Amino acid sequence: MREHMRLYLVADPAxxxxxxxxxxxxxxxxxxxxxxxxRDKGDHVGRFVQEARAVRQVLEGTGVPLIxxxxxxxxxxIGADGVxxxxxxxxxxxxxxxxxxxxxxxxxxxxxxxxxxxxxxxxDYLGAGPVFATATKPDAAPPLGLDGLAAIRTxxxxxxxxxxxxxxxxxxxxxxxGADGIAVVSAVMAAHDVTHAAAQLRARIGG
Amino acid sequence: MREHMRLYLVADPAxxxxxxxxxxxxxxxxxxxxxxxxRDKGDHVGRFVQEARAVRQVLEGTGVPLIxxxxxxxxxxIGADGVxxxxxxxxxxxxxxxxxxxxxxxxxxxxxxxxxxxxxxxxDYLGAGPVFATATKPDAAPPLGLDGLAAIRTxxxxxxxxxxxxxxxxxxxxxxxGADGIAVVSAVMAAHDVTHAAAQLRARIGG
Numbered sequence: 553m554r555e556h557m558r559l560y561l562v563a564d565p566a567x568x569x570x571x572x573x574x575x576x577x578x579x580x581x582x583x584x585x586x587x588x589x590x591r592d593k594g595d596h597v598g599r600f601v602q603e604a605r606a607v608r609q610v611l612e613g614t615g616v617p618l619i620x621x622x623x624x625x626x627x628x629x630i631g632a633d634g635v636x637x638x639x640x641x642x643x644x645x646x647x648x649x650x651x652x653x654x655x656x657x658x659x660x661x662x663x664x665x666x667x668x669x670x671x672x673x674x675x676d677y678l679g680a681g682p683v684f685a686t687a688t689k690p691d692a693a694p695p696l697g698l699d700g701l702a703a704i705r706t707x708x709x710x711x712x713x714x715x716x717x718x719x720x721x722x723x724x725x726x727x728x729x730g731a732d733g734i735a736v737v738s739a740v741m742a743a744h745d746v747t748h749a750a751a752q753l754r755a756r757i758g759g
Numbered sequence: 760m761r762e763h764m765r766l767y768l769v770a771d772p773a774x775x776x777x778x779x780x781x782x783x784x785x786x787x788x789x790x791x792x793x794x795x796x797x798r799d800k801g802d803h804v805g806r807f808v809q810e811a812r813a814v815r816q817v818l819e820g821t822g823v824p825l826i827x828x829x830x831x832x833x834x835x836x837i838g839a840d841g842v843x844x845x846x847x848x849x850x851x852x853x854x855x856x857x858x859x860x861x862x863x864x865x866x867x868x869x870x871x872x873x874x875x876x877x878x879x880x881x882x883d884y885l886g887a888g889p890v891f892a893t894a895t896k897p898d899a900a901p902p903l904g905l906d907g908l909a910a911i912r913t914x915x916x917x918x919x920x921x922x923x924x925x926x927x928x929x930x931x932x933x934x935x936x937g938a939d940g941i942a943v944v945s946a947v948m949a950a951h952d953v954t955h956a957a958a959q960l961r962a963r964i965g966g
Binding site for chain 2: 595597598601622623625626628641647
């Protein structure tokens with residue numbers, strides 16, 4: 553599990569521009585992305601399902617797991633490797649019951665105090681953030697900072713992927729604070745050369 | 760199935776005001792509601808799950824099925840009787856695979872032409888509408904009118920519940936046009952006396 557956390561791409565079609573999302577994902581994996589979360593906040597679930605199936609095809613045989621944000625039904629329908637759930641999403645225990653023991657279930661943690669209320673036995677990894685302020689998720693909680701990230705790391709043995717405002721400049725510091733990896737959206741999605749951007753990040757993180 | 764279509768309540772917490780949604784649903788069932796669809800377009804899925812469990816409790820032993828709008832995962836998690844899916848929701852075939860043979864699966868049809876593209880073998884009933892213009896769903900398709908409703912009725916043998924702008928004034932005409940029943944939102948949800956409003960509608964429809 554922990555090794556899949558290294559460079560975690562949040563693939564959001566809102567950042568795809570005129571490019572095809574599966575192509576962006578394929579390019580990112582060539583650059584060293586170790587896990588892909590597909591996130592679609594639009595209201596066209598049928599399209600999300602089609603898109604998710606196309607991304608799953610691209611990832612087949614690469615060893616890179618595909619995780620669906622929020623929609624446990626979409627994850628189940630397309631045979632994804634798991635789901636990523638926020639604090640307001642389907643409870644992790646219900647997701648585990650639907651998806652079974654083998655599924656990867658990630659949970660967003662916005663502050664260490666949330667760990668006390670979380671059903672961590674149903675969770676495989678934590679997404680901790682936002683570490684820094686971010687423009688890509690305007691409704692995000694206040695930034696954790698590196699101290700807040702370290703507090704989550706200390707409080708819980710689960711693999712932790714840091715998210716929120718991460719880039720080449722601050723990636724190494726986040727790893728030093730204890731994260732197993734970094735999750736990026738625009739740092740890869742919005743790059744002119746997606747493969748190069750992913751490879752640079754991967755080199756900066758190591759692992 | 761068809762008898763459950765008679766008076767179909769779309770219970771949407773956006774119309775609950777200061778009242779508890781399960782209380783409104785219980786009052787509506789006392790008035791003769793035959794099926795309840797829970798619809799929550801908010802972004803707090805965890806709360807939706809709690810709410811759905813509370814409504815399920817209220818319906819237990821009444822014989823009135825509980826259907827969840829859009830979220831197949833929520834339906835599965837709370838043990839609802841089925842789901843209602845729109846044209847942009849999870850494909851009905853995927854929903855059938857997730858929920859199994861016994862689940863009730865409804866599909867929204869906005870015009871008869873959509874029947875040709877629908878996987879009707881996976882569908883138990885159709886929600887046809889909006890029959891009339893409605894303020895409760897601002898993103899709805901153009902109204903079908905009674906002729907459009909009759910065209911859907913003729914084209915397909917599945918039970919049809921009519922939706923969109925339905926009230927005491929036009930309910931009987933909709934049944935005359937071939938609908939097995941009517942679905943209402945504000946006509947019951949926004950009523951001062953929910954039980955009375957439901958009973959009046961039920962009397963108008965007959966059945």
